[in-house]
Amino acid sequence: xxxxxxxxxxxxxxxxxxxxxxxxxxxxxxxxxxxxxxxxxxxxxxxxxxxxxxxxxxxxxxxxxxxxxxxxxxxxxxxxxxxxxxxxxxxxxxxxxxxxxxxxxxxxxxxxxxxxxxxxxxxxxxxxxxxxxxxxxxxxxxxxxxxxxxxxxxxxxxxxxxxxxxxxxxxxxxxxxxxxxxxxxxxxxxxxxxxxxxxxxxxxxxxxxxxxxxxxxxxxxxxxxxxxxxxxxxxxxxxxxxxxxxxxxxxxxxxxxxxxxxxxxxxxxxxxxxxxxxxxxxxxxxxxxxxxxxxxxxxxxxxxxxxxxxxxxxxxxxxxxxxxxxxxxxxxxxxxxxxxxxxxxxxxxxxxxxxxxxxxxxxxxxxxxxxxxxxxxxxxxxxxxxxxxxxxxxxxxxxxxxxxxxxxxxxxxxxxxxxxxxxxxxxxxxxxxxxxxxxxxxxxxxxxxxxxxxxxxxxxxxxxxxxxxxxxxxxxxxxxxxxxxxxxxxxxxxxxxxxxxxxxxxxxxxxxxxxxxxxxxxxxxxxxxxxxxxxxxxxxxxxxxxxxxxxxxxxxxxxxxxxxxxxxxxxxxxxxxxxxxxxxxxxxxxxxxxxxxxxxxxxxxxxxxxxxxxxxxxxxxxxxxxxxxxxxxxxxxxxxxxxxxxxxxxxxxxxxxxxxxxxxxxxxxxxxxxxxxxxxxxxxxxxxxxxxxxxxxxxxxxxxxxxxxxxxxxxxxxxxxxxxxxxxxxxxxxxxxxxxxxxxxxxxxxxxxxxxxxxxxxxxxxxxxxxxxxxxxxxxxxxxxxxxxxxxxx
Numbered sequence: 001x002x003x004x005x006x007x008x009x010x011x012x013x014x015x016x017x018x019x020x021x022x023x024x025x026x027x028x029x030x031x032x033x034x035x036x037x038x039x040x041x042x043x044x045x046x047x048x049x050x051x052x053x054x055x056x057x058x059x060x061x062x063x064x065x066x067x068x069x070x071x072x073x074x075x076x077x078x079x080x081x082x083x084x085x086x087x088x089x090x091x092x093x094x095x096x097x098x099x100x101x102x103x104x105x106x107x108x109x110x111x112x113x114x115x116x117x118x119x120x121x122x123x124x125x126x127x128x129x130x131x132x133x134x135x136x137x138x139x140x141x142x143x144x145x146x147x148x149x150x151x152x153x154x155x156x157x158x159x160x161x162x163x164x165x166x167x168x169x170x171x172x173x174x175x176x177x178x179x180x181x182x183x184x185x186x187x188x189x190x191x192x193x194x195x196x197x198x199x200x201x202x203x204x205x206x207x208x209x210x211x212x213x214x215x216x217x218x219x220x221x222x223x224x225x226x227x228x229x230x231x232x233x234x235x236x237x238x239x240x241x242x243x244x245x246x247x248x249x250x251x252x253x254x255x256x257x258x259x260x261x262x263x264x265x266x267x268x269x270x271x272x273x274x275x276x277x278x279x280x281x282x283x284x285x286x287x288x289x290x291x292x293x294x295x296x297x298x299x300x301x302x303x304x305x306x307x308x309x310x311x312x313x314x315x316x317x318x319x320x321x322x323x324x325x326x327x328x329x330x331x332x333x334x335x336x337x338x339x340x341x342x343x344x345x346x347x348x349x350x351x352x353x354x355x356x357x358x359x360x361x362x363x364x365x366x367x368x369x370x371x372x373x374x375x376x377x378x379x380x381x382x383x384x385x386x387x388x389x390x391x392x393x394x395x396x397x398x399x400x401x402x403x404x405x406x407x408x409x410x411x412x413x414x415x416x417x418x419x420x421x422x423x424x425x426x427x428x429x430x431x432x433x434x435x436x437x438x439x440x441x442x443x444x445x446x447x448x449x450x451x452x453x454x455x456x457x458x459x460x461x462x463x464x465x466x467x468x469x470x471x472x473x474x475x476x477x478x479x480x481x482x483x484x485x486x487x488x489x490x491x492x493x494x495x496x497x498x499x500x501x502x503x504x505x506x507x508x509x510x511x512x513x514x515x516x517x518x519x520x521x522x523x524x525x526x527x528x529x530x531x532x533x534x535x536x537x538x539x540x541x542x543x544x545x546x547x548x549x550x551x552x553x554x555x556x557x558x559x560x561x562x563x564x565x566x567x568x569x570x571x572x573x574x575x576x577x578x579x580x581x582x583x584x585x586x587x588x589x590x591x592x593x594x595x596x597x598x599x600x601x602x603x604x605x606x607x608x609x610x611x612x613x614x615x616x617x618x619x620x621x622x623x624x625x626x627x628x629x630x631x632x633x634x635x636x637x638x639x640x641x642x643x644x645x646x647x648x649x650x651x652x653x654x655x656x657x658x659x660x661x662x663x664x665x666x667x668x669x670x671x672x673x674x675x676x677x678x679x680x681x682x683x684x685x686x687x688x689x690x691x692x693x694x695x696x697x698x699x700x701x702x703x704x705x706x707x708x709x710x711x712x713x714x715x716x717x718x719x720x721x722x723x724x725x726x727x728x729x730x731x732x733x734x735x736x737x738x739x740x741x742x743x744x745x746x747x748x749x750x751x752x753x754x755x756x757x758x759x760x761x762x763x764x765x766x767x768x769x770x771x772x773x774x775x776x777x778x779x780x781x782x783x784x785x786x787x788x789x790x791x792x793x794x
Contacts (some may be wrong), residue, residue: 030279155191250325353534
């Protein structure tokens with residue numbers, strides 16, 4: 001022990017005092033802070049040590065006083081080594097028989113924290129004291145204290161006073177009270193043994209000791225200390241709970257992208273160390289108000305036990321991601337896909353939401369919105385692989401119509417013809433330019449959304465239309481700063497022109513009409529909106545993607561883990577892009593844009609079109625007797641307007657009065673007549689065979705007569721007689737009605753293609769009759785039979 005005292009004396013009296021370099025905070029890791037667009041903290045990233053840097057002017061005076069009082073009461077007067085403290089420690093060490101106290105000053109502790117090890121030996125204490133004396137000639141007291149407060153350990157993984165304030169009390173250091181400050185100061189000596197979460201009694205006893213010392217040194221008066229000492233201990237959640245970040249789908253996507261960003265380091269290890277140990281300040285694009293609006297919009301539309309929802313909102317022109325919903329609950333331990341980000345990782349079929357890319361390719365190739373495309377109910381397109389059979393949604397029939405109207409009413413037949421004219425290669429190429437980053441194969445079915453895309457890609461691509469043909473890659477942060485405030489990355493990606501402005505304007509013209517009077521009417525929010533609905537063929541995916549000048553957002557709805565049709569009984573009704581997705585989009589956009597001045601979208605161009613009412617059951621002009629639910633207002637060129645008007649007579653078959661939308665009575669009628677009536681109303685028919693008196697007579701139907709039933713639904717009928725074989729009959733030259741009845745009797749499902757024969761005279765002579773069938777007569781169909789029927793009345 002004499003050697004110890006002698007060494008200390010030598011240090012104090014004989015050491016040649018020279019300046020030493022400022023050690024900063026040593027090689028300790030710093031915590032990276034992630035901020036939202038409004039300046040609030042989203043997350044804290046650190047590896048092992050959790051440390052947030054702060055400046056001394058951010059620390060309350062009572063926090064400074066508490067630390068000085070309990071750790072180094074003569075800090076402001078000594079030269080780095082406190083001789084009185086050394087002598088006191090010597091007495092204690094002599095009594096114990098080993099070195100348990102060293103009389104270390106704040107300066108010495110700072111040296112130990114940054115430059116030395118934690119070993120307690122004579123040599124290390126001498127070195128510590130020597131360096132402390134030298135440092136006091138390099139830095140002033142305030143600088144030393146600031147560095148100390150940023151390096152000292154407070155327990156529970158918290159290094160530095162700011163981290164401790166957030167860890168234990170969930171607040172910035174500047175808001176610490178006298179009671180909280182004295183408790184934190186007391187932890188420095190034994191942060192583990194008096195951890196206030198595990199040992200609140202020990203922590204409170206230590207707090208009382210700190211307050212007594214503060215009164216003794218006149219840092220606070222007795223009344224203030226007494227009040228602080230009776231304050232209850234209210235702690236923030238444990239760090240394991242607080243590690244749950246806000247908006248985790250966004251934050252995890254940001255983290256993943258940064259770990260791949262070579263601006264943060266050449267190797268993965270370099271990038272990891274920079275991100276989790278570098279004390280960065282990352283300023284993100286996420287807007288908490290927009291995020292809250294997105295969450296509320298989903299909650300207001302989709303039931304809690306309903307399908308999953310993904311939403312991404314991007315600011316056109318800048319690419320800033322303003323809101324992101326990637327799933328139900330990122331932290332749900334009972335959900336095997338909880339951490340799978342549906343907004344960025346999820347890839348699903350977009351259905352007709354992909355059609356704007358076909359439209360852009362068509363416009364770029366010289367086709368105009370006013371150009372007329374053949375309509376109909378279905379079409380077969382010859383491709384390099386095989387014939388491509390396309391039918392309109394719900395088997396609706398449309399007349400020949402302009403490209404504009406084909407877009408407004410999402411006419412599959414017209415777009416199948418359009419992609420055949422333009423070529424699928426051109427569509428995949430322009431989709432990539434606009435912002436679709438995933439792989440796309442140049443197949444015709446791409447036009448109807450048969451390949452998979454992600455919501456973030458769809459929002460990004462549509463934002464290119466909103467920005468007048470300028471594409472900006474989606475970004476998740478605007479800048480990254482070092483701990484000292486130096487800007488390391490200024491993240492402002494350039495806007496690149498990928499299509500001409502007039503093309504994006506024409507696309508916007510069409511998509512505005514989709515919302516005003518087409519399939520996207522539920523997305524109308526009373527201001528200019530352009531958008532497109534999309535529904536996959538089996539109702540497993542439903543989309544709405546829309547934009548204004550200030551916002552581009554994609555909404556996807558579907559069952560993520562086990563894709564299932566969004567039809568009864570899974571959902572209350574058949575979910576399409578024009579239902580829940582459009583409603584979510586409208587709720588979200590209306591909230592986000594509330595108070596934002598209107599920005600102009602391109603208006604409708606004068607294409608010389610005439611508005612007419614079309615009955616989509618017959619494709620004819622809608623007469624006064626046509627049911628309104630099947631009538632749409634279309635804008636057609638004069639020479640494409642049908643000349644025949646839909647009347648009740650056009651909906652009659654075999655003298656039966658038919659009412660669209662309601663099941664006709666077919667019981668006690670021959671199967672041929674009953675099936676003809678059901679087919680005339682757009683219903684599919686399934687037959688079961690039962691015993692009875694008169695073969696071929698319908699004896700039961702489900703639903704019953706006069707039941708309301710949507711177009712395209714299936715009606716079950718029971719027919720007397722033995723079940724026929726499945727051999728394909730010869731229906732060539734049959735009328736369409738007779739052919740369908742014959743095939744239905746045989747139990748063979750049928751698909752009708754209305755297409756004229758190659759020889760015009762034959763097509764005219766055999767109008768309304770079957771001119772080709774697949775498979776041929778006598779064979780066994782593997783699936784539905786296909787018959788080709790000449791247009792016209794047979």
